Amino acid sequence: MILTEGEVVRWGRRIGREVGTPVFLGIRGQLGAGKSVLARAVARGAGVEGAIPSPTFNLLFRYPARDGLEVVHLDLYRLRDPDELFELGWEELGHGPEIVLVEWPERAGDHLPEDRWDIHLSGLEPGSQRRMVKVHRVGTPPHLPGFPVTLEQNS
Ligand SMILES: Nc1ncnc2c1ncn2[C@@H]1O[C@H](COP(=O)(O)OP(=O)(O)OP(=O)(O)O)[C@@H](O)[C@H]1O
Ligand SMILES: [Mg+2]
Numbered sequence: 001m002i003l004t005e006g007e008v009v010r011w012g013r014r015i016g017r018e019v020g021t022p023v024f025l026g027i028r029g030q031l032g033a034g035k036s037v038l039a040r041a042v043a044r045g046a047g048v049e050g051a052i053p054s055p056t057f058n059l060l061f062r063y064p065a066r067d068g069l070e071v072v073h074l075d076l077y078r079l080r081d082p083d084e085l086f087e088l089g090w091e092e093l094g095h096g097p098e099i100v101l102v103e104w105p106e107r108a109g110d111h112l113p114e115d116r117w118d119i120h121l122s123g124l125e126p127g128s129q130r131r132m133v134k135v136h137r138v139g140t141p142p143h144l145p146g147f148p149v150t151l152e153q154n155s
Contacts, residue, residue, distance in 0.1 A: 016045020020142035026105030
């Protein structure tokens with residue numbers, strides 16, 4: 001589907017408010033596609049207050065959120081090797097009450113969890129304020145609020 005920035009933000013906030021946990025959202029797309037816009041909206045919806053800077057160099061930021069859960073925001077763009085994931089505590093992610101938001105999930109190679117949502121954002125044409133948003137369910141993640149139109153994928 002095609003969404004304006006306002007619609008991406010509204011959808012993200014709804015995900016943050018309503019999604020069950022643990023849940024892992026891989027957010028794909030080129031530089032400037034809107035991955036951080038979506039991730040921040042999810043975090044806000046989940047009740048994260050204050051600044052939500054891009055985890056460009058730290059790779060991972062963790063925030064307290066609603067109902068005692070936590071939002072974990074990762075940006076793997078600068079990951080040099082999937083082995084670095086283990087230094088970040090990757091294996092412990094997504095088992096407890098967490099919303100895990102991962103920009104550039106493809107950098108994690110084979111290490112993505114079996115149950116997840118893959119969300120792909122892409123620009124329609126240069127300068128456009130609208131994005132094509134595609135959602136793939138992988139495995140059996142919790143229901144993704146506000147997006148009944150999903151394609152299934154088994155890999
Ligand atoms: N429909 C839209 N959805 C999301 N962002 C949009 C949309 N239309 C325009 N934008 C703009 O596109 C930019 C997206 O920036 P953002 O930091 O979210 O990109 P990103 O995908 O996280 O890039 P990076 O790979 O550098 O982390 C913002 O400036 C935002 O205002
Ligand atoms: Mg980003």
